[in-house]
Amino acid sequence: MAGGYYKIKRGESLTFWERLYLPEIFRGLSVTTRHFIPNWISTIIAYITRTPEKRKIMTIYYPEELPEIPDSYRGKPVLVRAGNGATKCVACGLCEVACPPKCISIVGGNRSDGTRYPETYTLDGSRCIFCGLCEEACPVEAIVMSHRYQDLCEHDRSKMIYSKEDLLVPEKDLQSRLDFIRRRAYGKCNY
Ligand code: SF4
Ligand code: SF4
Secondary structure, rough: OOOOOOOOOOOOOOOOOOOHHHHHHHHHHHHHHHHHHHHHHHHHHHHHHHOOHHHHOOOOOOOOOOOOOOOOOOOOOEEEEOOOEOOOOOOOOOOHHHOOOEEEEEEEEOOOOOOOOEEEEEEEOOOOEEEEEHHHOOOOOOOOEEEOOOHHHHOEEEHHEEEEHHHHEEHHHHHHHHHHHHHHOOOOOOO
């Protein structure tokens, strides 16, 4: 699902009708009523017919039902695992430099064929602000902002220090985000 947005009219002066205040109150109530009554009726029908998937409501029964996440969503940053099982990261360190709260630390190494890889890649999830700058800085699409949000909370901050192994996710599971990054890079993204 592509992400949508509403343009907020900031700084515009109120019309005479809006300054009267009460008409806007009633307009707001009419919107609420317009949504409430059909939702309420459809929920009762779904309950009677035992077809919860047919409810026309804006809320979901989390965590039994999971929300549809827009491609533009910035969840937990993860490392992309290529088809050959190795990380795509070349340990250039650009994400480490770009990260505002400095929550990434990398120790690079060389493979026998001379290519670079991260011997260790550590990300402190308790300091991450989900800005996405690591993703933007990466020249090889090796770190992306995933759709993960469920595993971001811990009672103990030390459990939020993620190693390379914790962060690696198969490329196929990140395809929609990778496609989004490419659309954004080529100006074809309306987010
Ligand atoms: S999303 Fe921002 S804060 Fe989090 S690791 Fe990336 S650059 Fe750092
Ligand atoms: S994730 Fe990307 S930017 Fe960060 S070190 Fe690896 S290749 Fe460089």
